[in-house]
Amino acid sequence: MLLGTAFVAALGGLNQTTYGAANFVERYLSAIADDDLATAITTPGVALDDDELTAMGVPTDISTAMLRSDVIDAGPEDVRIVDDVKHEDGTHTVTASYRLDTAILQTSFEIRAIDPLYGLLNRWEFIESPLAVVDVTAAHNPLFTVGDLTLDTRATKSGDELAAFTQTAPYLAIAPAAYEFGFSDTLVAAVPVPLATEPGVRAAVTVDAQPTADFVKRVQTQVDSYLDGCAAQTVLQPSGCPFGIEIDDRVLGDPVWSIVTYPPVTLTAGETAFEMPATDGMAHISVEVQSLFDGDKSQLEEDRPFRLALSATIRPDGSIAIQLQQTS
Template structure:
C-alpha cells in the first residue's frame, strides 16, 4: 500500500511537471509569436513615428543619417505629422527570405491610394535562451530635396526648415507623407506633397514655385500709380523722367493736362536670386489746344498716348522699393 501511494505521488508530480513544461513551451511560443516577433518590432517602430519619438524610431530601424542631410523631419511634430495621412495601416505576417531573415509588409493608403512598405529584419539571437531577438537590417535613410525660389526657409510638415542657397536635403524615416509650402508676407508658394515609402524609392524633389502675394502686388501698384500720377501733374509735352510724351510741331494755344487712362499691370517673377517686373505698359491721355503753325487754326486735342517702361524691384523684410527706369526714344 505504501508503494502504491509513492507511485501515485510521483505520477502526480510528473504530470504536474509535464503540465508546467508544456505551459512554459506554450508561453514561449506565444511570446515569440507576439512580443518577440518581427511584426512586433515593426509595430513598435511605427508607434514611435506616430509619437514623434525620433530617437526610438531611428534606433529601432537601425538606420543612419546621410552625411550633410537636414534632420528636421526625424523628430517631434514634423515626424508625427508624417504619419497622420497614412490610413488603413496594417502590419502583415512576416515571410521568410532565407536563413534567419524575414520581410514584414506594411500596407496603408495615402489620399486613397493603396501603398506598401516592406521591412527586412534578421534574427540576431535569443534572450534567456528562449525568446527570439529580431532587428531591422541596417540601412541609410532616404532624403528628399526641398527648394524654393529666392527663399531661405520653407515649412515642411508644419515645421520651418532652413534652405541654404534655396534648397536642402532632408533625411526622413518611412513610411511618411510630406507637405512642403511657403507662406510669407510678400511671397508664398502652393503646397507640394510627396510620400516616402522606402530607401529604394525616394520621391522627386519638392520644388516650391514662389509667387507674389496680393499684399506685395498692391504695394508695387501703389508705387507705380504714385510715380505715374506725379508725371501726369506736369503741364508740359515731355514730363521729366516720365515714360510718355506728346511730340508736335504745332504751337501751344492752351493749357496742357495729362491723366493716366490705363495703369500698367505689374507682373512679378523670380530671377537671379531676386525679383523683377515684366515690362510695364499703359496709356496716358493729353488734353490741350494747339495752333497750326501755318494757318493759325486752333484745334482741341484729346488723345491717348500709349507708353511702356521698365522698373527695378527690391524687396526686403522692411521695405519694397520700385525704381522706374525710363529710356527715351
Template sequence: MQTSPVVKVLAAWVLAILLIVACCSALVAAMNSRLYSPEHRVERYLGALQEGDGGQALGLLDAAVPEGVDPSLLDGDALRAASAPLEDIEVQDARDTGADRVEVPVSYQLDGAAQTTLFELEQTGTTWGVFDVWEFTRTTLPTLRISAPTLDMATVNGMDVGLGDGATDLASFYPAIVTAQVSGPYLTSPQQQAVVTGSGDTPAQLDLATTTTPELEQAVTDRVHAFLDSCAAQAVFQPTGCPFAYVTTEPVAADVVWTIEEYPSVTIMAEDGGWALAPLEGSARLETTFRDYFSGAETDISESIAYQFEADLTVTGNAVTVTPIVDD
C-alpha cells in the first residue's frame, strides 16, 4: 500500500517540529548550564570586583551594606586592589544544598596558600518560562576595623581613609585582601593585611603600630628652637613664658641680651597611645652691663643660665604641635 502525498507532507512537518523542539530543548539546556547558571552569575560578580565596578558587584551580590561604615573599599582602585593579589581563581561546579538552592565554591591562591569562598545561590524563577534565574542568597557585607591611635588618616588598599578618633570600620566585598598602613611624613607603620573570605567572617581588626620618622624629630627640634629663640629675643631679665630668667636689683647700663648657648636634645617617646617628649634641658647666656649705685662704675656681665622645661607633643597626620610647659 502506498502512502499518500498528504500523509508524507504531514509526516515531514511532524518530524521537522520534533527536530525544532529537540533543538530548542538542547539550546535551553545549554543556556541554563552556562549563561543562566549559578556559576555564571558568580563569574560575573568576580569580574566586577576585578574591574573595580562596585555598583555592578553590589547589584549582582544583592548584599546589604552595614549602616555607619566607610564604603571606601567598595569601588574603584581600592576595590581592584582588593582582588588583584588573588591568583589561580577557579569557579567550581555548583553543589545542591536543598530545594532550588546551591553553593558554588571559588578556589584561589593567596601568598602560596589555598583559600576557598562558598557562594550560596537560589533559583528564584525563570525568564520567558524557560531560562533559570539564579540569585545570591541575600546577606550583609562583612566589615573590618582599621585602628591607628592619635591619627586621623591611614592608607588602605592604596587609598587615604579617614580615622575618626583613631579608628574606622570599612565594608568589604569578598573574597578580598585588605592592606593598611600609615605612611605619613612624621609617623609610619608596617603594612598589615587581612583576608576577607566570606560574609560570615569574624570582623578583622588591623591595629597599626606607628613609629616616628627622622622628619618628626627634626620638626619638633625646629619648634623647640623657635620657642627658645623667641624667648631670647625678649630683652628683659625674665622673658615671659620662658624657662630661663635672671634675678637682680642692680641698675642696668646696657641692653639685656640673651642667646641660646645650648639647645635641648629632643627625645620622642610613646606614651598612652600617643607621643611625649622627654624633659628638655639646655643653657642660655645673659650679657649686659650693670652700673654701681654709689660709684657709677660699670661692670660687664656674661652668665650661663641652665634651664629645664617640659612640652606637650601632638602629632596628627601632617601636623605637629609642641606646647611648652613652663612654671611661673
C-alpha cells in the first residue's frame, strides 16, 4: 500500500515538473538556444500541415530551408517561466521570459495535453505552431545568406518570375530566435540586417544588394574597351559610338581618334538593372583637311565631348551584361 502511494506521488511529481506544461515550453526554448533545431521542429505542435499553411496565406510548398542548425544568430537565453495558468478545458497558458540577443522579451504559449507517454506521463503540444514566416526580399540579387546558409529566392519560381531584378520569397523560421541576413560576393554586397522572429508572427526583411567596387571596375573596363574600339575606327562618324564630327572641308587621309577622358562609371540600382546616369566623356580627333574655299591645308585638332549612360546586369554564369545608351 505504501509502495503504491509512493509511486503515485512520484508520478504526480514528475507530471508537475519534468513532464509538466511549463517544462514542455522550457525544453522547446532550450532546444532553440542550443541550436538543436532537429529537436525544436519535432516538438509536438510545431510542424504545420497544408491546411494550416493555406490558412496563414502562404504556399504549401513554402521553403523549410531555414529550419536547420547553424542558421540562427542567437536563441532565447536566461529562460524563466513566469506563469502557468491551467484552464477549465485542461489547456495551459505558459508564459516565458527570456533574453534574445540584448532584448528582454516575454511570450505566452497555448498548449494542450496529448496521449500520455506509456499511459502515465504527461505529453503536450502547442495549440498554435510557434513557427514564424519570414518574407525575404532579395533586392537586386536573388541570393541571400542567413547564418551559414546561402539561399536563392527563385528556388520555387518559374517563367518570367525568374528574371525579376528584385525577388521576394517566404520561409518558415524557428521562433523565437535572432537572425542576421545579408549577402556578399565579388560583384554585389548587402549590409547585414538583423531580424528577431516572434512565435506565430509573420515578419519581413530586405537584403539590399549593391554593386561592389569590383563590379564597377569590371563595367569600367568594358566601357573603356568599347570606347577604344570606337576610337580605332578611322572615320568621321564611328559606327555605334557616342561621338563623331561633321567637316565641311575636304578630308585628307584617315581621321585619328583618341579618348581624352573616359566617363567614370557609377552604378545605382534601378527598376530592372544597375544604372549609370548620363556621364560626360571627351574624345579627340586629329585629321588633315583642305579648305574648299582656298585650297589651304591644315591639321584639325579638336576635342569632342560626349555623354554615355548604361545599365548593367549579372548573367546566370556570373558575367556582366551592359546595355549602352548614348545621350545628347
